[in-house]
Amino acid sequence: MSITDLTLYQQAILLLAGLILLTSFLMLGQTRLLRLIVIFAIQGCLLAAATALAAGVLAYPHLYISAILTLVLKGIVIPMLLYRLTHRMGLHRHMDTIDHPTLGMMGGIGLVVFSYYVSLPVVATSTLVTLNAIAVSLSVVLISMLLMINRRQAVAHVVGFMSIENGLFFAAVVSTYGMPMVVELGVAFDVLVAAVVFGVFFFQIRASIDSLNVDRLNTLHETEK
């Protein structure tokens, strides 16, 4: 089956899936915090576009609401919040160090392959687009986790955390046409509160270790010496 056999909508979703995955890789390799946040905002906008597309083409009007929620929260509010906090913390010129950038990228590729492998049971029951969507969203989740492992800056951790939610949302939009409204609203509320709590934490962490390098948060151990 070639890609031209698919409907235009499916092709567009596949394109967006590809772009979202690309933004994940860009984030994985990005050392400057501000650029990281910008890429994260772009990912949020792509996600909102995918949601709006699904809402329009498949005629699920409730998806428009979640498209707007996604655009406002993930595309604008949270990136703005992070952007301003980064400036206020004086980290806007900061270069985060990444241990083994090449290995990180290879790891990301491995995770994509792994995600496709894990999603194989789904293909037996569904279409090519759904398989791609689920595999891509799982990849985004796993790559974001890799990003969090690879970084030391608390800001980068928050971006990774929020990007995980982006991946999950993409899966929900493409494979199940969004979650029920009450769940969407609840998740959006949780994400918003989480963003605020993260902001509070930046100040608490800086007050306690005088930096946002979370590698220095290392006093608590499994077994004490």
Place this chain on the structure above:
Amino acid sequence: MTAVYLILTTPLIGMILLAFRGDRPSAGTINAWLNLLAFAEALWLAGDVFRHGPKLSPDRLLLIDPFNVYLVVLTTFVGLTTSLFSKAYMEHEREIGRVTSRRLRLYYAMYQGFMLTMYLVLTTNNMGVLWVAMEGATLATVLLVSLYRTPESVEAAWKYFILCGVGIAQALFGTVLLYFAAEQKLGVGGDGLLWTVLHENAAVLDPAILALAFVFLLVGYGTKIGLVPLHNWLPDAHSEGPTPMSAILSGLLLNDALYAVVRCKMLVDGSLGTHMAGTLMMGFGLLSFLVAALLLHRQTDIKRLFSYSSIEHMGLMTFAFGVGSPWATFAALFHMTTHSLTKSAIFVTVGHASQLAGTQRMERIRGLILTQPTIGWGLLIGTVAIAGFPPFGVFASEFLVLVATMHDYPWLTPLLLLGIGLAFAGLFRHLQSMVYGDVPEGQKPIPVKLWPVMLHLAIVLWLGLSIPGFLGDWFNQATQLISGALPQ
């Protein structure tokens, strides 16, 4: 259903009220009254369900059945007794200047907020709302872990937030997969996440997708249960936050996360018809049980010690639910109750003990029984109970788990016995010198309110001697619901 709505609105109103009034001297009392109200409502609900059977709200968003109604009663009860302790504890913390009035407002508001999320986790019928409430529980408690603003507590809170947040995101992915499987068979619509609908149609759902979903759900909610290797946040969060928080985290949050996993298991079992979900739970449970029992030996902080003991017991329960036979399920439900009551009582006593000694380091807590016999004896009896000595309830439930395992998986019994022995030694090697030992100079008794502890331990003792009829009935009904048969 009125009672359910009341149980959900009471903490909501309380949260808003205490966000403004939490710094008044009366805040602790208001908090306790709110929890008493919730407990009374839970009893009303329980009586209702006992007489008229399971209930589903008209919009099908809330579900009360024998499995969750007893957990609602247990949650409100532990919430109530802990709030009584928290009143005295927070007053002491305010007097010694560890908390400001702003932080007190945050503390009391979030206490109620946490209770709200717990009730929502238990009573909701929607798997998505369950996830939202579970994440809400993290958000409500994370700022309380860093309440004292020490570097350690900020670190613990950060770890808790990141690990639980990332962990529980996996559960959301599992929930999406669940919904996906449901929509394929039931059509597009809002019903595909309702637990009752999923449970009725479990047999037609695609097994491959459900198996995949369960792995994610188990990892996600398992992080919150504190299953090894996802347990790192738990001892940190328990040891660095205020002690009443440790008591309700250990006594309630872990239980409710396990509740979520068992609900998922019921769906997956119906679809797969194999023991895959149970085997996974047994593996994770047994690993947690053994690793935590070993780590007990290496602790120096008294609250960390009992956090590892919580991981150990949660591991045992996960294992028992995984075994899945009626007896094992009955034992797991029973163990949930006894552990919850005993562990929250221990944390309350530990809180008093560390206030008395002015430290949480075990090497400097000495001579409790000589300075203040109630605290010393409370800690001693609590530890005896949690280590699984007869005649306490924990012994009875652990014994039932052993018997059930011996029946289905005899080759695993030695491992369980080994774990129980290790845990016993791990607890007592530290306890001996803290309870007895010489009194350090200048250690004076402090005002305490220990009757909630005594009440908990008395109930656990009673449960160890005989399970009252109504409770036995509940356990039986819940067992039948979960495992499909009555324990014979």
